[in-house]
Every structure is written in structure tokens, then in C-alpha cells.
Amino acid sequence: MPRDPSFTKVFQRIRAKKPKDLDMQFKKAHEAVFENIDCLDCGNCCKTTSPMWNETDIQRVAKLLKMKVSDFLDTYLIKDADGDWVYPSSPCPFLLEDNACDIYEHRPKACREYPHTDRKNMFGILKLTQKNALICPVVSQIMEKLERIYN
Helix, strand or coil, rough: CCCCCCCCHHHHHHHHCCCHHHHHHHHHHHHHHCCCCCCHCHHHHHHHHCCCCCHHHHHHHHHHCCCCCHHHHHHHHCCCCCCECCCCCCCCCCCCCCCEECCCCCCHHHHHHHCCCCCCCHHHHHHHHHHHCCCCHHHHHHHHHHHHHHC
8 A cells, every 4th residue: 555645644643642751752763864975965845845934034034145135025926825934835936956955044033933743742742743745855864763662
């Protein structure tokens, strides 16, 4: 039987069990997987999704690009249905041909934290993590490790 790329059953088991050590299990799997992964080999996150930009991110990158905040917003971002600043389309306008980021040292917080698999309260972002498993090979490999634990 082919593997479910969204790991539906694993996420259902995690939701049902509400394991107290979930954050530790994610962090442990996150660290193990990232030992063997170079995100520049993939870039799916930058090719297919948009980070949410907070005000600090916007001001920092506008300054880097020597733009007024209003010009930066007009050029790069829109407000989505939830009122968050995001790109109007994919891929990221700062993604280079080699999957590197043109503003890497100044990138938004959401980019720095992606794929969000080594943070606290993983239980609270299981829906996001399930979506990210379809985008990011790291999340998929992390879920394969957790599948062995929560089967």
C-alpha cells in the first residue's frame, strides 16, 4: 500500500494520545533529519508558499532594500483574508536560481523558523505540520520517524 504523504493516521493518533513528550519527540526527529538535509537541494517552501510578514520583518527588509515601507508593501506584499501580509503569488521574489535566498540574513521570522518542527507546543500546530509534510521533505522524514513511535 502506498504511503499517505499527509500522514493522516499518524496525526490522528497523535491527536488522540496527546503525548506529553511530543515537543521532545519532534525536536529529536528534527535534529536527526536536519543532519542529512540541505534545504538548498529543495526550496519547495520558497517555491510554493508565502511566509507571513510581521511589521518588524517589513521594516527590516524595506531598510535593507533602501525602500520606503509603503513602497515595499506595494511592490512585494498583499494582505490576505486573515489580514496578514503575504506574497501575492509564488515563488518568493527573493528566491534565487540555486534555491538560495537573496535576503537570507534579513528574511522574515516565519522563514527563519520554517518548517516549525523544533518549537514548543507542536500539538497546537499539527494542522500546519500536516500541510508542511506535503511541501517539505524534512517534515515528511520527521513524520516517518514519528510514525514509528505513534503507530
